[in-house]
Structure formats: C-alpha cells, structure tokens
Amino acid sequence: YQIRGGKFEIGDQAFQMDALFQPGARHRFFADLAAKRVDIDALSDIGKDGSSGGKPAGSGEPDLAMLSAFDADISVAIDELVSGKIRASDVQLAATLRDGHLEAKLEHFGLDAGNLTAKASTDVGGTPPTIRGNIASSGLDIGSVAKLAGQSVPLSGKLTADMGFAFRGLTADRILSSANLQGTVGIREGKLPLAVLADAKDRTADDITGLNLDAKIRDIGKPVDVTGKLAWRGQAVTFKSQVAPASFLAGGSVADASGPISLSVSSKYLEGSISGTVGGGGTFKGQVSATSPSVDKLMQWLGQGASRSLQDFAFKGDVDAGPKQFSFQKAAIALNGVKASGQGSVKLGEPLTIRTSLNFAKLDFAALAGSGGATATGKQKPGAATDAPIDLSFLKGLDAKVDIQADKLGYGKVFAGPVATNLTVADGKAHLSVPQSPFYGGTIAADMTADGCQDAASLDLNTAIAGAAAAPLLRDAADFDRIEGTLDATVAVSGVGKTTKSLARSLGGKAAAKFSDGAFRGIDIAEVYNNLVGLLAGGFKQDQAKKTTFTELGASFAIANGVAQTTDISLLGPLVRMDGSGRIDLADQTLDIRLNPRVVASLSGQGGDVAVNGIGVPVVVQGPLFAPRAYPDLSALAKDPQGALDMLSRLGLPTGKLKLDKLIPGQTGSNGDGSGKGAADLIGDLLRNAAPRPKAPPAAPEPAVVPENGNTENATPPPPSSNAGGEAEAETAAPAAEPTPVDPQVAPDSPETPKKGEIDTLLDQLAN
Incomplete structure (x- = not known):
C-alpha cells in the first residue's frame, strides 16, 4: 500500500506525506513527512477540551512493546519550526525501527546561527526501556536554548555540547532518578551583566565578557570538571572548578x-x-x-x-x-x-566589623602602614634617604578588636617582646596599648594612637623605657652606634604627615634620657689630654676602638617641627665631667651637639657634681645619625694654656710626658726672669692662632751680645720691639734661658727645636 503526494492538516498545520506499507511476516512501514511551517504551540492546544479519554497524564508509562511487531523508516523535514518566539530552521528528523530496536536521529536543527544534532536508541521490548544517545551542538544561542526550555537567563553567548546520555523509563521520575551524562558542554564568548555591582554612569563596566568555559562530565555521580576564562573590569581571569551535580539535584x-x-x-x-x-x-x-x-x-x-x-x-x-x-x-x-x-x-x-585573636612572630606596624620598605625588613642601607607614603584612610572602614600575642612587636627595626596586648579600631582611629614588656634587655610600656580620618595620617606616642641596652637600641632606631650603656627614657610625641619624612618633620613633644655605666665610642677624652702635643702636631684621627667611659649621662629634649633641642646634657665619670647642648633633626636624621668634657681631680662617678672645676677640651659631634663625626675642639685650650698645665699637674698626670718644653728648649716662661716667653706662653699664642704684630720700621742694628767665651754663633740677638700683647715673631729665634730642672719622670732627651713645618701644620689646623 502506497501514498504519494498526500496532503493533510492538523489544526491548520499543513503536511505532505509519502508513505508505503508492506505487509508480511514482519510488516514494514515507510513514511516521509514534510511541512513548510509548524507551530508547536498550536498543535499542543489540540485536545485540551478536557474530554480526552484514557489514563490521566502521569498515571502510567508508555508501552513500547507494540512496536516490536513491525519495522519502520520515518523521516520528517520542516522548513520552519515555531514555538513562541523561537524559530528553528531546516529541521530534519529520522527514525528507524528494526527487529525491536528503535533509533532516532535529529540530523539538523538550525537555531539562529547554530545547529543542534542528536540521536537516541532503545530496545522497545525492555521493561522499562533503556534509552541511550548523544547531543551535539555548535554555535547555539544560549538565550534561544533557554527559551526552548521555557526559561529566561541573563547569560548570552554560544553553547557547544558533545554529550552522551542514558536513562531508564519514560516518566519524569524514572528519568531523573536514572539519568546519567558523559561528555562536554561549553560556552563561547559569553556575557553576563552584573547590574547589582554596576556603576550608574556605566552599567556595562561591570559586565563579565569573553566568557569561555568547558565542563567535562565523566559521570553524573562524579564531580564535573570546569575550566575557563573571562574578562571583568579590564582584567583577564582564569578559573578551574569541580562540582558534583548529583548532590545538588538531591x-x-x-x-x-x-x-x-x-x-x-x-x-x-x-x-x-x-x-x-x-x-x-x-x-x-x-x-x-x-x-x-x-x-x-x-x-x-x-x-x-x-x-x-x-x-x-x-x-x-x-x-x-x-x-x-x-x-x-x-x-x-x-x-x-x-x-x-x-x-x-x-x-x-560599612564598616567592616572584625573580631579576632591573632598570634604574630613579628608584628611590624611600619610594614602594615606601608612605610616599612627596606627598613622593615632590615635591608635598608645605612643612611639611605627614604620618604615612604603613609596612608591610614583604610581605618575609616573598620570596626575591629584584635587580641594580639606577639613574639616581637614594634616599628621598623625596633621591637619589644614577647607582648600581649589588644588593638582596637573605631571611627577611623586605631589604639594600641602595650603593657610593660621585655625590650633590649630592659622593659618598655607604650600607648599609641593612629588617626586616619583626615587627609594626612596622625600619630600620638607615649613610651617609657627602663634598663634597655642603649647601643643595639640606638643602632636599630636611628643607625646610631656612638653610645653604649643602660638606658632609661620617656618619650611623648605627636605628628601629622602623608609620608614618613613629613610625619617626622611635624613631630612635637618632649623626651628625656639617662644612660648609666656606658661609654662614648670613637674618642678617648683621657687620651686626648695625655697626647696634646701629638694632636696639635698631627691632628685628631677618629678611632672606633676608642671609648670615653662614664657612669651617668643624661639629657632632656624639647621637640618641635621634628627637631629635638637640648641644653642640659650632663655626664659624670671618673676624672671626667661634661655638660653640653645641641639638636637632633629627626626628619633629616642628623645631629649637631657640642659637649664640654673636663678632666677633674676626682674619681667620683654617679651622683657627683658636674660643676667641678677642670680643664676642658670641647668635643663636637656632627653629621648624619648613621655616621656622625666626633672630634675635639683643641682651640679651646687657648683660653688658659698655663691653667691646662697646672690642672694636669694637680691631677697627678706626668706633664713632662707632654714634652711642651721641647717646643722652645731651655725657656722657663714669662714669669721667670722676664727675658722672654715660656712654653705655656707659646702654646697660648699658637692655640689662639695669633699672627705676629707688624715689624717696626728698621732701626740701626745693635751689636750682638757676645758670650764671654767669644763664640759668636751663640750670640744673643737684640731684643724684639715692645709688644703689648706679649706675642713674639714666629720666625725669631728664642732667647737664651736658664737651664730648667729635669723632670725625674722623663728620660733625659737632648733639646731639639720644633721644625718649621710642624708649626705651620699646627697653625693651619687651628685656622681651619
């Protein structure tokens, strides 16, 4: 039986059909259906009048066993398939039934610019039947696919798939409970609007674009592997994930x-x-x-x-x-x-609320504030000028309470610890209170407040230090290594700045420090007094191995505009007293201090009188904190050279070792016979850098005084012109003097006149 060119309608849907039926031991049926346009919605409305007989929907499962009695070949071709707003083109479907085995193929399903193909097969005699198949697509529009499933999704792009599937039964419950998948699903050039996060000025700025992903399904009961990439706010993002769909579907x-x-x-x-x-x-x-x-x-x-x-x-x-x-x-x-x-x-x-308890090996607030840099890590070169930004504005967005246990807690290179404390942040201000804690062999207690509410960060710090080792503390705090001893100190400062340097420049407050049982490195003041002639002739050379020990050193500082000023430096030590004044520039990391040490006839140390009379050689300490110069100001001896000799003698020091008499051998001094200058007078002249008075107009030469032995080589020259200042010409030979007693502590030496070069060198030193 055959039908050629047959036409029929179902609900105003026109179809053409060619059919062939071949009866026999196994009946065979062939049919080719074609339609220009089919509206699925119109077909689905047919029979919805409620008079349908048979079993209610879902009350039973279709029985495919009846299909096992014949074989069939059926094809369907639809130029346009419509469902709502969905338009599919060139739809080609074929089904083959052979000996109870059914195989159906969707050979083409054009959807926009994409295409979908599928196939499925089953043995119709199975109870229930098991269906296996595959779906493949390329370039399908995601929105169109969602509409096909009766859904609406914000995601746009192209869908790719190569997915095998299997399930048992033909009811929804059976399909869901038995379904399995294996294959890949992908998205190409996807776009996902994130309107919730978008800026009102540009809602496209927050869209996820360039979404490309592949999901690999090994088994519906196993995790799905997802890999992909996307672009968001101008940055590329790659991702990888594993998710178990079966768990979510349960x-x-x-x-x-x-x-x-x-x-x-x-x-x-x-x-x-x-x-x-x-x-x-x-x-x-x-x-x-x-x-x-x-x-x-x-x-x-x-x-x-x-x-x-x-x-x-x-x-x-x-x-x-x-x-x-x-x-x-x-x-x-x-x-x-x-x-x-x-x-x-x-x-x-807003604000972000944080409650936490944290343990730190090393809590460095300089690093947290962004100003740590090399200093925080300890790798900064000594003296390197740094001006790192300080930005505490993030504090405005925090409400925090943090309990802290830190092995080390501090700023930059200076740390205390172990420390147990708490940090609170509220209203843009952070407050940290450090109870008395170990600190460089002593203790420290501190209270600090940092304010990030304004454009520039502000800082208030109050600190008390007791019994700390000064040398390592000062080295870590300021790369300063010239003082050692035990330090007690108090500091109360505040400042405002956008950078570390501007903060340091704004610091104001006060500080006080006392060092005990310590030493100045780089100079030995006692050695200076024991080697005055050598210093005068050869100059002072700083030696880091030299030290001036003391029992007590103290000073207080007034701090303004980042400069710490002091006028009350005091030092007590065996045979030495010292006062002084100066300034330390905390922003530029420099200092300029003048110390006035005095050698005194006393061995008292702590608790002694700093105002003891003595001869002093001022010491100047100048330069960068990391490498200051310390040197004696020898010109001060010019004020009282004779007093210097007398004081050294009263101290019991062997003044003969100074060998001052060798500058002008055989001279006893102006207080001797009045015939000329003594050693003390000449030292005074030299230290004052005095220049000889201009010579008087030439006068008639006077005869030289010839000794009784007639030796004219030792003739005494005529006396110089009168000099109210008691000065002598540097080039004029010294007058003869009575022999001076030999100091029993000094080995007898033959008198020798200083070389002219030594005097010139000394004068140059003093002039400079």
Whole structure:
C-alpha cells in the first residue's frame, strides 16, 4: 500500500506525506513527512477540551512493546519550526525501527546561527526501556536554548555540547532518578551583566565578557570538571572548578540544595581557591586560600575603597561563611610581609566589623602602614634617604578588636617582646596599648594612637623605657652606634604627615634620657689630654676602638617641627665631667651637639657634681645619625694654656710626658726672669692662632751680645720691639734661658727645636 503526494492538516498545520506499507511476516512501514511551517504551540492546544479519554497524564508509562511487531523508516523535514518566539530552521528528523530496536536521529536543527544534532536508541521490548544517545551542538544561542526550555537567563553567548546520555523509563521520575551524562558542554564568548555591582554612569563596566568555559562530565555521580576564562573590569581571569551535580539535584529546592565544590581563580590581583560544601542559600564551609600582590589594587578592581599602604596579602584557613558574614579558624594570614595565625569573625558591611585573636612572630606596624620598605625588613642601607607614603584612610572602614600575642612587636627595626596586648579600631582611629614588656634587655610600656580620618595620617606616642641596652637600641632606631650603656627614657610625641619624612618633620613633644655605666665610642677624652702635643702636631684621627667611659649621662629634649633641642646634657665619670647642648633633626636624621668634657681631680662617678672645676677640651659631634663625626675642639685650650698645665699637674698626670718644653728648649716662661716667653706662653699664642704684630720700621742694628767665651754663633740677638700683647715673631729665634730642672719622670732627651713645618701644620689646623 502506497501514498504519494498526500496532503493533510492538523489544526491548520499543513503536511505532505509519502508513505508505503508492506505487509508480511514482519510488516514494514515507510513514511516521509514534510511541512513548510509548524507551530508547536498550536498543535499542543489540540485536545485540551478536557474530554480526552484514557489514563490521566502521569498515571502510567508508555508501552513500547507494540512496536516490536513491525519495522519502520520515518523521516520528517520542516522548513520552519515555531514555538513562541523561537524559530528553528531546516529541521530534519529520522527514525528507524528494526527487529525491536528503535533509533532516532535529529540530523539538523538550525537555531539562529547554530545547529543542534542528536540521536537516541532503545530496545522497545525492555521493561522499562533503556534509552541511550548523544547531543551535539555548535554555535547555539544560549538565550534561544533557554527559551526552548521555557526559561529566561541573563547569560548570552554560544553553547557547544558533545554529550552522551542514558536513562531508564519514560516518566519524569524514572528519568531523573536514572539519568546519567558523559561528555562536554561549553560556552563561547559569553556575557553576563552584573547590574547589582554596576556603576550608574556605566552599567556595562561591570559586565563579565569573553566568557569561555568547558565542563567535562565523566559521570553524573562524579564531580564535573570546569575550566575557563573571562574578562571583568579590564582584567583577564582564569578559573578551574569541580562540582558534583548529583548532590545538588538531591535537594528538594534550590535553597535546600548543597554539595561539594572546589574552585580556583587566577587574575593579576588575586589568586584564590576554595574547597568545601556550598549551600543553595549562599553558604560555604571549607578551606579557603587567597593571595594578592596588592590589596589596594585588588579592592579598586572590585570597586571598593582601598589604601595604598595595603599591598601583598595572603590567607589560608577553615572558613564558615554566609551571605553577610564569615568566621575562620586555624588561619594563616599575611599582610605587607607581616604574618599571623589565629581565628576570628568578619561581618560584611560599612564598616567592616572584625573580631579576632591573632598570634604574630613579628608584628611590624611600619610594614602594615606601608612605610616599612627596606627598613622593615632590615635591608635598608645605612643612611639611605627614604620618604615612604603613609596612608591610614583604610581605618575609616573598620570596626575591629584584635587580641594580639606577639613574639616581637614594634616599628621598623625596633621591637619589644614577647607582648600581649589588644588593638582596637573605631571611627577611623586605631589604639594600641602595650603593657610593660621585655625590650633590649630592659622593659618598655607604650600607648599609641593612629588617626586616619583626615587627609594626612596622625600619630600620638607615649613610651617609657627602663634598663634597655642603649647601643643595639640606638643602632636599630636611628643607625646610631656612638653610645653604649643602660638606658632609661620617656618619650611623648605627636605628628601629622602623608609620608614618613613629613610625619617626622611635624613631630612635637618632649623626651628625656639617662644612660648609666656606658661609654662614648670613637674618642678617648683621657687620651686626648695625655697626647696634646701629638694632636696639635698631627691632628685628631677618629678611632672606633676608642671609648670615653662614664657612669651617668643624661639629657632632656624639647621637640618641635621634628627637631629635638637640648641644653642640659650632663655626664659624670671618673676624672671626667661634661655638660653640653645641641639638636637632633629627626626628619633629616642628623645631629649637631657640642659637649664640654673636663678632666677633674676626682674619681667620683654617679651622683657627683658636674660643676667641678677642670680643664676642658670641647668635643663636637656632627653629621648624619648613621655616621656622625666626633672630634675635639683643641682651640679651646687657648683660653688658659698655663691653667691646662697646672690642672694636669694637680691631677697627678706626668706633664713632662707632654714634652711642651721641647717646643722652645731651655725657656722657663714669662714669669721667670722676664727675658722672654715660656712654653705655656707659646702654646697660648699658637692655640689662639695669633699672627705676629707688624715689624717696626728698621732701626740701626745693635751689636750682638757676645758670650764671654767669644763664640759668636751663640750670640744673643737684640731684643724684639715692645709688644703689648706679649706675642713674639714666629720666625725669631728664642732667647737664651736658664737651664730648667729635669723632670725625674722623663728620660733625659737632648733639646731639639720644633721644625718649621710642624708649626705651620699646627697653625693651619687651628685656622681651619
């Protein structure tokens, strides 16, 4: 039986048909159906008058066993298939039935610019039947596919698939309970608008674009591997994930759905991963890790406020999170190189609320403030000028209470510890109170407040130090290594600045320090007195191995505009007393101090009188803190050269070792016979850098006085012209003098006149 060119209509839908029926032991049926346009919605309305007989929908399962009695070949070709707004073109469907085995193929399903193909097969005699097949697509529009399924999704792009499937039974319940998938599904050039996060000025700025992903399904009961990349706010992001669909499908609703998931993302400003259980209500419980080279740039990328001081960041720990808050346990955290471990909770919002307890090996506030740099790591070269920015504006977005346990706590290179304290942040201000804690062999107590509410950061600091080792503390604090001893100090300062240097320049307040049982490095004042002639002739050479010991050294400072001024430096030590004054520039890291040490006839130390009479050679300390110069100001001896000799003699020092008499041998002094100048007078002249008075106009020469022995070589020249200042010509030969007694402590030496070059050198030194 055959039909050629047959035509019929179903609900105003026109079809053409060619058919052939061949009866026999196994009947065979062939049919080719064709239509120009078919509206699925119109066909589905047929028979909805409620008079349909048979079993209610869903009350039973279709029985395919009747198909096992014959064989068939059927093809369907539809130029346009319409369902609502969906338009499919060139739809080609074929089905073949042979000996109870049914195979159907969707050979072409044109949807927009894409194409969908599928095939399925089953043995119709199975109870229930098992259907296996495959779906493949390329270039399908995601929105159109969603509409085909009666859904609407914000995602646009192209869908690709090569997916095998299998299920048992023909009811929805059986299909869902037995379905399995294997293959890949992909998205190409996807776009996902994120209007919730978008800036009103440019709502396209926050769209996810360039979404390309591939999901590989090995088994519906096993995790799905997802890999892909996208672009967001100008940055490329790659991601990788594993998710178990079966676990989510087991939930009765989206809110109840949950299952294991792992996700890792990689971008320029964020590397992160999660591994745990995700709930449909936006919950997560599992392990999280995240790193960023710049929190500042990461937050800007996320559209949030940030601070330039927040740079490298790392987090790893167990997290229990909800839509608006999360807590963490067993966490390792790092920010700007400062590492911590502990637990806490964070509540999202404005401000960000943090409650946590953290343990630090080394808590460096300089690094956290963004001013640590090389100083915080200890790698800065001595004296290197740094002016790092300070940005505390991030404090305005925090409400924090942090309990701190730190092995070391401090700023830059200066640390105390171990320390137990707490840090609070509220209303843009951070407050830290450090109870008495170990500090460089002594103790320290401190109270600090940092304010980030204004354009420039402000700082208030109050500190009390007791019994600390001065040398390592001053070296770490200011690269200053010229004082050693035990330090007691108080500091109360405040300042405002956008950079470390401007903050230092603004510092104001007061400070006081007392050093005990210590020493000045670089100069031995006692040796200066024992070697005056050598210093005068050869100059002072600083020697780091030299020290001037003391029992007590103290000073107080008034600090204004970053400069600490003092006028009450005092030192007590065996045979030495000292006062002084000067300034330390905290911004430029320089100092200029003048010390007035005096050698005295007393061995008393602490508690002694600093105003003891004595001969002094002032010491000048100048230059950068990391490498100051310390040298004696020898010109001060010019005020009282004879007093210097007398004082050294009263101290019991062997003045003969100074060999001052060798400058002019055989001279006893102007207080002798009045015939000429003594050694003390000449030293005074030289130290005053006195120049000889101009010579009187030439006069008639007087005869030389010839000794009784007639030796004219030792003739005494005529006396010089009168000089009210008691000065003598430098080039004039010294007058003869009575022999001076030999100092029994000095080995007898033959008198020798100083060389002219030595005198010139001395004069040059004093002039400079």
